[in-house]
Amino acid sequence: xxxxxxxxxxxxxxxxxxxxxxxxxxxxxxxxxxxxxxxxxxxxxxxxxxxxxxxxxxxxxxxxxxxxxxxxxxxxxxxxxxxxxxxxxxxxxxxxxxxxxxxxxxxxxxxxxxx
Numbered sequence: 261x262x263x264x265x266x267x268x269x270x271x272x273x274x275x276x277x278x279x280x281x282x283x284x285x286x287x288x289x290x291x292x293x294x295x296x297x298x299x300x301x302x303x304x305x306x307x308x309x310x311x312x313x314x315x316x317x318x319x320x321x322x323x324x325x326x327x328x329x330x331x332x333x334x335x336x337x338x339x340x341x342x343x344x345x346x347x348x349x350x351x352x353x354x355x356x357x358x359x360x361x362x363x364x365x366x367x368x369x370x371x372x373x374x375x
Contacts, residue, residue, distance in 0.1 A: 263285075263288070263289055263290065263302075263303070263304075264289070264302050264303060264304055264305065264343070267302040267303075267305075267307060267343055268289075268290045268302045270352060271290075271292055271300055271302055271307070271356070274352070274353070274356045275292060275294065275356075278294055278360075280294060280295045280296065281293070281294055282296075286301070288303055288304075289301050289302050289303035289304075290302050294360065294363045295363060295368070296368045297310075297363055297366055297367075297368045297369070298310055298369075299359050299360065299363045300356070300359050305342060305343045305344070306340045306341060306342055306343060307340070307341045307343065307346060307352075307355060308328060308338060308339070308340050308341075309338075309339055309341065309355050309356070309358060309359040310337060310338055310359055310362060310363070310366070311337055311338075311339060311358045311359055311361075311362050312337065312358070312361070312362045312365075313336045313337035315337075315358065316336045316337055316339065319339050319358070320339060322345075323345050324341055324342035324344065324345030324346075325339050325340070325341045325342075325345070326339065326340050327339060327340075328340055337362070341355050
């Protein structure tokens with residue numbers, strides 16, 4: 261994923277009412293942590309959302325949505341949505357809503373101690 265300022269700004273606006281949001285620029289995009297937990301990221305032409313794993317299969321069946329892969333492995337609960345299918349506010353809000361709903365119930369990853 262490469263940097264996409266327009267998509268990144270849309271996420272910023274969607275999260276503007278939440279107090280505990282951390283934004284981190286990454287080499288190829290922007291990661292948004294909500295309440296200390298990975299929630300969404302933006303890249304070239306996709307939005308990554310962390311959603312409830314039990315919604316994964318039904319989500320990837322939707323147009324423009326696919327599983328996130330790392331080293332050939334599917335990360336269940338992490339989906340990538342093409343920017344062209346989330347152009348409308350309703351479509352965009354749907355995916356942001358799924359990510360924020362899951363963020364409320366998922367536990368934060370334990371912090372690793374620095375050596």
